[in-house]
Amino acid sequence: MNKPDVRIEISKLCKSFAKHPVLQDVDWCIPSGTVVGLLGTNGSGKTTLIQCLLGLLKADSGRVTIDDEDAWDLSANTKARIGYVDQRPQFYPWMNGADLLKYVGAMYPHWNDALCAELAKQWIVPLSKPFGKLSPGEQQKVAILTALGNEPDLLILDEPVSSLDPLARRAFLKSLLEIARNESRTIVFSTHITSDVERVASHVAFLHEGKIQWFDELDVTKERIRRLRFRSNQDFPTTLSIPGALHVQVDGSMAVAAVAGTEKADIDAVCARYDASVEVEELNLEEIFLELHHVDA
Numbered sequence: 001m002n003k004p005d006v007r008i009e010i011s012k013l014c015k016s017f018a019k020h021p022v023l024q025d026v027d028w029c030i031p032s033g034t035v036v037g038l039l040g041t042n043g044s045g046k047t048t049l050i051q052c053l054l055g056l057l058k059a060d061s062g063r064v065t066i067d068d069e070d071a072w073d074l075s076a077n078t079k080a081r082i083g084y085v086d087q088r089p090q091f092y093p094w095m096n097g098a099d100l101l102k103y104v105g106a107m108y109p110h111w112n113d114a115l116c117a118e119l120a121k122q123w124i125v126p127l128s129k130p131f132g133k134l135s136p137g138e139q140q141k142v143a144i145l146t147a148l149g150n151e152p153d154l155l156i157l158d159e160p161v162s163s164l165d166p167l168a169r170r171a172f173l174k175s176l177l178e179i180a181r182n183e184s185r186t187i188v189f190s191t192h193i194t195s196d197v198e199r200v201a202s203h204v205a206f207l208h209e210g211k212i213q214w215f216d217e218l219d220v221t222k223e224r225i226r227r228l229r230f231r232s233n234q235d236f237p238t239t240l241s242i243p244g245a246l247h248v249q250v251d252g253s254m255a256v257a258a259v260a261g262t263e264k265a266d267i268d269a270v271c272a273r274y275d276a277s278v279e280v281e282e283l284n285l286e287e288i289f290l291e292l293h294h295v296d297a
């Protein structure tokens with residue numbers, strides 16, 4: 001039996017489409033046993049990164065390895081340890097869900113029919129209808145089952161819940177947590193729903209301007225990225241500089257800064273210099289996303 005440990009290492013990964021750079025020198029190591037929420041704006045390159053990571057898309061340069069194997073040339077043994085859900089799942093439209101699961105399952109050395117049946121019941125998946133006649137949400141559920149049947153050590157999900165209703169999303173995320181916790185699997189899922197990341201992820205990654213701009217534990221991220229509101233009796237200079245600031249907005253005697261990992265001593269120094277008081281605001285993940293993209297919440 002394979003150990004669930006999976007090492008993913010990405011170094012200097014570059015990918016362009018028609019000279020338009022999408023990934024630019026991406027360096028990223030994903031620790032084994034983590035549940036990573038991958039966030040980024042539309043078109044930031046999440047799908048491109050996921051596909052390069054899985055060897056479905058050839059990078060222009062750089063290297064991606066899964067357990068020291070080049071992603072472009074994975075062994076059958078390593079492929080059998082991976083589950084993947086495409087953003088737009090495509091299967092034979094005439095095949096029903098039950099047959100699809102049998103068809104996909106036959107390609108793997110290990111397949112858990114009982115798990116698929118149990119999850120299909122929990123998530124209310126109509127397995128007797130042809131795939132092409134299912135709604136996008138139902139298709140997404142079938143696709144997720146095909147990714148879970150081999151009980152993968154590494155599960156990669158590209159916007160797995162985008163078409164699911166809130167009930168189905170809750171049920172799926174609950175299952176995902178159980179799967180991750182019970183077997184210490186490594187899971188990477190891209191999404192735009194920051195509250196889902198807050199609910200299930202151990203780590204969060206932001207893809208921005210072709211790079212992994214931020215990757216850390218969720219709790220550490222929330223502890224380090226905060227908003228500071230300074231109030232003084234005098235005007236702040238418009239060039240106010242704060243160590244670790246993502247951006248600073250000055251409005252006379254008030255200044256608001258989003259900071260990442262600024263030390264208390266640096267905050268105290270600003271207060272002392274401008275005779276100011278400061279309020280430290282914790283941010284939720286959506287606010288952190290906006291701050292990292294320099295958008296006022």
Ligand SMILES: Nc1ncnc2c1ncn2[C@@H]1O[C@H](COP(=O)(O)OP(=O)(O)OP(=O)(O)O)[C@@H](O)[C@H]1O
Pocket residue numbers: 017018022040041042043044045046047048049087
């Ligand atoms: N096969 C392709 N040919 C040309 N351009 C492409 C191709 N695939 C992706 N792109 C471009 O690369 C950029 C990144 O696309 P990608 O799908 O990776 O982004 P994404 O972050 O997953 O977006 P979304 O959040 O909207 O799903 C986009 O500008 C897209 O138009």
